[in-house]
Each structure stands twice: as structure tokens, then as C-alpha cells.
Amino acid sequence: MQIQNLFTRSIHRSINGVIKADQGDADSVWQELDEYVITRELDQHLRSFFESYLFALDHPQEASGRVGVWISGFFGSGKSHFLKILSYLLENKQVSREGESRRAIDFFQEKILDPMLAADIKRAISLDTDVLLFNIDSKADTSDGRDAILRVFLRVFNEKLGYCGDHPHIAHMERYLDEQGKFDAFRQAFADASGSTWEEERDAYHFQVDALATALSQVLGQEINDADAWVERFEKDFSLSVENFAGWVRDYLDKQGNQKRIVFLVDEIGQFIGQDTHLMLNLQTITENLGTTCGGRAWVLVTSQEDIDAVLGEVRASKANDFSKIQGRFKTRLSLSSGNVDEVIQRRLLDKQPEAKDELRKIYREKADILRNQLSFTNIGRTFKAFTDEDNFAAVYPFAPYQFQLVQRVFESVRKAGATGLHLARGERSLLDAFQSAAKAVGPSEVGVLVPLYRFYPSIEGFLEGVVKSTIDNAASNPSLELFDSQVLKTLFLIRYVDEIKGNVDNLITLFIDRIDADRQALRKQIEDSLQRLEKETLVSRNGDDFFFLTNEERDITREIKDVDLTSADEARELGELLFKESLRDQRKFRFTENGKDFGLNRMCDQHPLGNRIDGDLMVSVISPLVDDRETWSEQRCILESGQGEGSVLLRLEDDRDLARELRLYLQTDKYITRKNDGTLPLNTKRILQDRAEENRQRRQRLSTTVDRLLREAEVYVAGQKLEPKASSAPMLVEEALDYLAACRT
Template identity: 40%
Template sequence: QDEIVEVLSTLGIMSEDAARTWCEKAVDTYSLSIEKFANLVRKYCESRGKNHHVVFLVDEIGQYIAGDTRLMLNLQTVTEDLGTACGGKAWVIVTSQQDIDSVVSVKGNDFSKIQGRFDTRLSLSSANVDEVIRKRILAKTGTAMDTLRLLYDQKEAVIKNLITFTDEVEKKLYKDREEFASVYPFIPYQFNLLGQVLTAIRTHGASGKHLAEGERSMIALFKESAMRFMNDSEGIIVPFNIFYNALDKFIDHTHRIVIKQAEENSRLQPLDVELLKVLFMIKYVKEIKANVENLTTLMVSKIDEDRIALRKQVEDSLNRLIKQTLVQKNGDIYMFLTNEEQDINKAIQNETVELGEIINEVSSIVFQELIKEPKYRYNARYNFPYNQIVDDRYFKNNQSADIGVRIITPYSDTDYNTEMLRMLSAQENNVFVHLPNDATFLDEITEMLKIGKFITKQGVSLAKTFENIKRAKEDERIEKKQRIRIFIEDAIKNADIYVNGDKANIASKDPASRINEALGKLVNTRYNKLSYMETAPSLSDIDGIFRMSNQMTLGNFEDKVANKLALDDVLGAIELASVRHAKTSMKSLIDRFSAAPYGFIELDV
């Protein structure tokens, strides 16, 4: 009490007697209005001289006010009264994790006045948080900096080959020896990526919303991660999975339980769990793709890491995680699955898809999207329909053309080799398109059809909690369909094509052009007498013949008559029928000469 009395009297706040009386009555209820507080501050400033100022620092004003209108009004009144009473000698500085506009938007009320009271605003962004971390956590002695500079000089090429990403979005790497020494044992990309991870966790994890934003969280995470390696020698690098350990207590149960269950899964190895942590952290981060190459880079833990060996370990881990339904592969992207997503995936996998449905989907993409014309266009006059076949299954019924295109997929029951395909292409009037032995697109089709069946079957019966997952699955189905088309297009580009008993040498890489060129070779062989039609007869030509005044007999044509070879064959067919005492009709002639090896149209005959 004596010390308090001495301080109060020394500061001139009150006399020694008044201070002692005040201390004795301190246990009584004390009331201080805003106006009285402002006057108290004014008197203090005046007692200290004309140029004396005071500053009140209020931390986390956003959390204090929250949605309470009364507290907001109190703050507004305090700032106004201090301004009026003290004439600018009393300053109020507040900090908040939100901007002032967000703080003052309380239930639609107008707090424009208080915005005027806090007209000077300093936005402290986390964009340069790495600078803060370098100075507060990663500062090193001169000897340590020299050692790290020398290490970078020795390993520069190794480091640049070791740490690479396949994304279009920039990932900051070491610029030079100075940056390496200043941020070691971390990698520059980790600063931005971890900030994006924190934002994603706050958005998608209930408990994660309690994470402090920006610098504070990142400083704590980097400090805790760095301390784990404080006794290691130079050469180590902090892998990205290490950051999860500092985040674990902030992550909501839905996500954390998956990691916990994985740690207890005897079929998984330690690296599998660490990789699962990384997949969780980047699950909602759009700036990085969770493909094998990027995941390998994120898991690098030392400068002398064998990237090829690490990549193989990552691939093996991903396969084990997929088998345990903890991770899903969508194209070349791997996705962390929550328990709810795992349940949906298991239900989707239980859907049944017949082989015929898969082949029909392939046929639809090939013959309706890539090769849209159901006929081969020989020229403006002649178009030849062809049968459309995939793995011995006709795409549509009632296909009876003289020629065809047969697509052979990796799902075919027959194991075709080169000699067999040469022989079949010589025996049959078909173009054989032997796709590469990569069933990825067929597996994708299977998954796409299963997702479609599941969504259609469930309809509106899915619980509301699964609606977001359902929408995500529909998006996934659409992505798969787009990707399947690309896969099939690439497969046809690289397919071996056999026609007329030989492997065709086709330079074009466009699927439609490749098939058309092969069909052209087949048509030239199959319809080898089509060239007999040197001119294109029209209705007027036929009308002119019947209007001639001279009587005509079969064979009464000069050698210079047009299309003589074709005419000779037609006359020969008529004469042969006459010798056999068979009737010759126009229909029989059209049927015969429209088929191979002629391919004439009705007007030709």
C-alpha cells in the first residue's frame, strides 16, 4: 500500500493523504464514467507539460467487440471524448486480425463515425512474413552463415535438381547463396505455401478457425518446426510434413481422426502417414497440384536425397494409401479423403459396371466425338459407310457395310500380335486400330460410370451433410469424361494401324485424319474398279440417251464412249444373265455395281 501511495503522489495524480484514503477505500465499488476518464487523462497530460502525449494500445479489438453493439458504442464514445477533452494529446491505437471495416459491420448498424475516429490505418500483411521469420527465428552467427554459403556453393546444382515443381503457379526457390544461408533449413516456397494452408484450414476446418491469422501462426509453426532440427548437422532440409505436427491441435475432428486412424493402421508405413499429412494440408490449396512430382519435392528432407528413390517411395506410399481408401487418385492428382468421403467412395466402388457399358462409352467417344462422320468421303460423289467396331462389339445395330474400322483396346479378349493383325487385315475388309497397352482410360471410364450410377441412384436421398461431397463427385465425373477423351485421342494418335495385310505408315497424328487415311487405303483396294467411272453421269445424260432417234442395241457403242470399262462390265453382266435365261432388273444391277469392287452410285448404273 505504501508503494502505491508513493507512486500516486509522485506522479501528481493525488496528494499523499488522498492516495492513502483511496487505497483504504479500494475494496469499495469504483465507478468511472467515460467522461470522467477523459477528464482524468486531460488533467494528467496538463500536469506533465504542454507537449505531453499519451497513447492507449488496445490489442485484439475485434475479439473484444465481436458482435456486441454496446461495446462498439463504448469504444466510439471513448475515442470521441478523449479527442474532445485532450485536443489530440491522447491517442488510441487498436490492433485486429480483421480490417476495421469488418470489425465495425455489426448487425447492419452504421458505425461510420468510429471509422472516422480510426482514420489512420496500417495494414500489416503476411506477404512478407518470411522476413520476420528470418530475423526472429532464423538469424545465425557469422560462422554459421559462412558454413551455409559454402555448402550452397558445393551443392547448388544438386539443390536445383532436387527441388522442382510442375505447377504453373510460381514456387519460390533459393535465388542465391545468401538466401539459402538466411532461410536454411527451410525452403522459400514453404512461406507462401504454409500461409495458403493456414487459410484453407481456417476455411474448411471448424477447429481451424481458432488459428491466428498471418504472421503469428506462421512464426509459431516455423519456430516449432525449426526446434525439432536444432541439433542436426548441416545438410538436412525441413520437409513440409513437419508443419502438420504444430497444426494438429488446431485441426477439426473430421480431418484429424483420419490421420490418427492411419497412424494405428498396421498396413501402413511411417512414410505413408507423413505423406497423408501433406495431402491433408494441401487438400484445399489450389496453388499446388498433388501429383507425384510435387509430393516428392514436398517430402525432401536432406540435400543429398536420392530424388528417384524418394519418388519411388512416394508412389508406393500413395498406392498403399489408395488401397486403404484414405486417398483417391483423380487423373494424376491425389486427394486426401475424410471419413465421409471414404464412405461415399466405398459406396461408389460397390456399383457394378458391365464390360459392354465400358466398350460402348469408348465407341461413343471414338465414333461420335473424334471421328464424327459415319461414312468415308472418297470424293464429292462417293461416300462409303463403314462398320464401327470396338473389341468385336458393333457400336450400333444393323451395320452391314462392306468395310469397317475395328478398334482394339487393352480390354480385348484376344491377345493380338503383329502377325495376327497383318493376317486379319488381309482377310477382312477392315482397318485395324491397335491401341497401346495402357488401360488407364478404361479404368477412368469404369470410375466415371460408377460415379454416374451412384449419383443417379441416390438422387435426393443423400443426407445434407453429403451434398457438398455429391457436388464434388459430379465435378469429378465431368473432369474424368474430359480426361478420358484426351486419353483416347492420345491412344489413337499412337496406335498401330493395319490395313490390306500390312502396317500402315501414316504421318498424321490427328485421330480422324489417321482413320480416314487408312480407310482411303482400304477403299482403293476394296473398290478397285471405282476408277472405271471416269466421268460422272447425270440425269440429263440418261434423258439424252432415251431421246436419241436412232434405235440402239446392246454393244452398239463406239470405243470413245465415256466410262467404257464400266459400261463393258454392265453389259457383260446383262449378257451373262441373258445366257442363263435370268431376268435382269435395274435393282439387281444397282445392287451388284454399288457393292465392291465397284462402289457405283445409282446414277452411275
């Protein structure tokens, strides 16, 4: 059976994976309501919201401090969709499609099973409620400054009442005419005089001053010759403050009756505020004044990628202000977690037909042990989920459970690292969209196929910065690389900024598993070969066992580091430091216990003397894997060399494939950073150099550990004899060898 035939609904159907506050066409609204999934978590959030909302209705004297709702959730968690659903319910919006009309509440008759919650929602929507839903970033004007949030609130409020949104003083004039009961008459008089509607011309009324003067004179019963001056008076006298705004909202509600409510639903407020102290205070004051002035009849619901404490924490850290009041203004706090997204994707996209579930359960029973081994990670910062049982396998197939956690972190980390443009930062892509795209890619395949991580790359490809995208695109056309290399590069990019998972070969194998019975050993060989090619092209870099994707600037710096010249003496000197100063604790003397005589020590590394040689001192010589004529250092030669003259201690280290590469890169990086770090570099270059310095610190630690191990496991030759020392540590091994040498010389 093909994967695309497993599902209850076609995976190729159009799904509005990105919920936008300003998207209100009938088809989109219908799908948003029809396919909305009430998860266990959302059920609790709906209860919390409507409990608070109804409490304000029943206790108006206590409602003023409870009108703020803060909805938080990571990128793609569904907070915007939740906010929009609340707007539909509060308005009890009517929507039509293909001749059928339904109210918002009708879509939830079968979704909400608890009669108490259903009753609460019906009671709440029985009120006459105006809903103002908007994305604040799309409504704000960059020139609004400190009052940006207040001006957006006023703009959407004016637009709701039919007033001018772009020019507050024009709206103020319209409000004045409306209070006089003459606004409709003015609009008609203006249309008669100008031949155009007031709404079409008000933004550029200067071109219709005669018609404006005629209309104003007619409805106000006074001669107005200079319409420009009359409107300018409104602009001059217009004063915008939070108190005025709250008063206008109260007057509107009073005019509509005691049961009238108004709800401002603001998407992405946290991102808009950022670390701006004034904007946070602006939001606090608006919510506080609407609550007190309107007696709990005006509500403010906002969404943010961070919870309120995190947003305040950032502001406090930068400005050290006390924002305890705003926390009190948003008593209702709803946080959407990753578990909510998992459940939504499974129920909305991956729901299977009964016979398909049975087949998948059977496969799991037969392959459970294989799957456990296939989907394992090493050196990770969190526990990634595995399949728990046959039902879980049937629910999430063709995906693996860890992907719901990892892809979420990929989207978050890539956006925060700035590797994407503005669209992804604003939530232009959702996890639902990413999983649908990946599912469609494997749709024609037979059951047994799994989705590897690189299948998620197309979901963000169109939103990547040009330099990032071109790096990956160019790899596909590079004649020195293969198609598989491009997939490895995409995978390394996706996990580049995810701290919880390292790009080692074992983890890459797991991320590349594309069949239940995939051959891990064959994948290992394929991935290792690919990493060599990518590293040669300076598209990836290596830190120990971990590989990572290089950005353009990182790639330039990596190339420059590789071009730093070194001599064999440089490498031998540094290796000598690691051997003699660190592993052997910089021992300079040896006391022969049998006669108490002290000997000085001469030291050599790969035939290069370390320090001055003094006649009569004992010689300790190390032959490492880096020595030029390594293949000639056989056991016979080591015996001969150790027996020359007065004899010496010769330690022959075992081969180590990483030692030369790690030591050379350590020295090149250290030289490069010392030379380059002159204090005049751009911030981004400084950050990259700091990252390289930290990697080099870790590299030095690995080198020290490797050298110590090689010394402990070294072949030991003394005065023409091969010893079998009993010591377990490097210093004691050398002590034992020196003791034998001293005995030979006395």
C-alpha cells in the first residue's frame, strides 16, 4: 500500500498551515473552524479563558483587573490559530461555503464533549460582542514611536466604527459629527457635492475642499468657507492619550447598551515589544485603563512567543524597571506546548483509515526491536521520543516521534540565529505545513519508508537568507560532490543551531534512516565519505567527532585558518608541550632510589630537542604518529636507537588517525585568532572568532586526553631493550623506564 493511501483525508489537500489575523475569506475561515482540533491542552485553555470571561460578566465590580489574557507559545505552536478561534467564537461568526451557512459555535458541537464547557461558551457568545483581531506589526507605523501600541489600538477601533484609520484627527472629526448625530448626513452631503464617497476621498480631502466645505456647512447649519482650516483645527486640538482612548471606547459601549462588549485580539505582541520599555508600559497602561474605565467590558487578548515573565525578564535585564503591575493586568495566562502541536498534526494530517492502522500495528509488532535500534541518538542534550507502542507507531507513521520535537527546535533555532528572512520570523510557515510537505514527498512510496530529516528542508528553503540558500544550492551543482552530499549538507544546516543534538556520524545516521530496515553500516560508510568531500570543499567544519554547517563568513574564516603555514618543528614543539609539560607534569629531574643520585632529563619529540641538551643527563625520546619517517620506526629500529651511546628511554606511540589533524588545526586556529583579533573587527566576525576559540579550547582538552592515553599505551624501549612496564599512568610508566635506564648506567 502506498503511504498516501493510508490517511483518512488526502495529504495533498490544501491546508492553510499559516494562520494570519487578517485572512478572512470564507473558504479559509471555514477550514480553520472545520479542521480545528480541540486537544486536551486546548480544552483546558478554553475552560480557563471562558471562566475568566464569565467571572467578569457576573462580577463587574471585580472585572477591571482581569481583562488581560496573555497567550504564549513557541513558533508554530498554534497560538495565532487559537486567538483567531476565540475571535470567531466570541463574535459567533457566520460563514458560508458551497451554499451552506453555519455559525462558529456550530462547528464545535461535536468537538467539545463536556456539556459544562459547551454551556459556558454559549453563554459567553450570547452577548453582543465586537471583535477586533489584528497582527500588531502589520498595523503599526514605524513613526509612531512610544505611542505605537496605543495608536494601533485607536486605528483598529476607529476602523471598526467606520472612521478613518490612518489619520486620527480626521477620525476625531467624524466622531464629533457622529456624536451630533450628523455623520451619516455629512457623508451623503459630501457624496452629493463631490460625486465620490467620503470613505474614498477622506485620506486626500485637500483635493475636495469645496465639497467638504459644502457638506460641513449643510449638516452643521453654519457657513464654513475654509474647510482646510476647519479640519486643521481638529488636528491641532486633537490629543491622544490612553485616558482619552479608554473614554472613547467607554462612550461607544455605553451608547450600545450594558450588554455590549469589545475585545481587542492582538497577535505577536511580544515580538513587537521586544526589549522596548516604553512599549511594555504602553501596553500595561492601555490594559489597565480599559479595565477600569470600561468596567470589565473591554478585553485585551495578546499572543507572544514567550510567556509574560520571559518578556519582562528581558526588559528588566536591559532597563531595570519594575513591571509588576502588568503581570497583574494579565491574570489569565495560557501557554501552548509542543505536545499540543504533536496532537494537532496527528489528528489533522496523519489520521489513518482503520485498515491502514491495522496494517501498521502488525508491522510494528514484527519490527519493534529494529525500530528501537534504528532511531537512537548519542551525545544529546535532551531525550528525544521513540515509538512507545504499536498504536503510537500507527498514529505518527511515516514520521518518527522525535521529529515532532526536533523540527520544532529547528524552526525556532534557525529563526533566532537569523539564518532566515523576515517571513519565517513572523510565522509564515507552520509545523503543520512542514509535516504535510514531508508527507507528500514520500506519499507515492510503499509502506516501510520513513521520513528522513532532510525532507523538512523545503519547508523553510524559500525563507532562508540568500547566502545560506546559495551555499546549499551551489553544493548540488558542484561537480566534486554527489546528490547525497547535498542531503547531508541540508541535514547539518537544519541542526546547525539546535544545541540539543550534535552532528556526529551516529546521529546523522539516525536522521538519515529512510526505511524501517535501512542498513546503518552502509549509511555510515556513505555519510563518512560524504563528510570528507564536504569538509574538503569547506562546506562543513569539524570539532572532534561533531560536524557542522558553515555560513559564508564562517567558511571564509575556515579557509583562512586552513591556509595558516606551519612547520614540522611547530607541531613537534606543541606536541612536546602536551607530552612533557602536561601528561608528564613537566618533570625535569629523576632521583635513582638505589643510590639517591639525581639526574637531569633531556627531552626529544620526533627527533626535535625540547630545550638545551646537557651531557650526562638521562634522555627521554618520544616517537609520535606525526614523525616524518613513521613507517621506518620498527621495533628493531627503536631497540637500536634506545641503545646508542649511554642509552635512552624511547617511547613509541601508537598510530592515531585524528592526532595529526587535530593538532594541526589547533595550532592554525590559535595562530589565526592571535593574529586577527585586533579589536577592530565587526561584531559578527568577533562572534565567529569567539566560537572558534571555544572550539579550540575543547580541541586542546581532547588533544591532552589523547596524548595521555597514547603515552600510557606506548611501547617502551630502554638501553637496547623492550620493556613491559607495569605502571598504569604515564608519569609512573616513565619513572619505571628511567629507573631501568639509571640502573644500566650505574
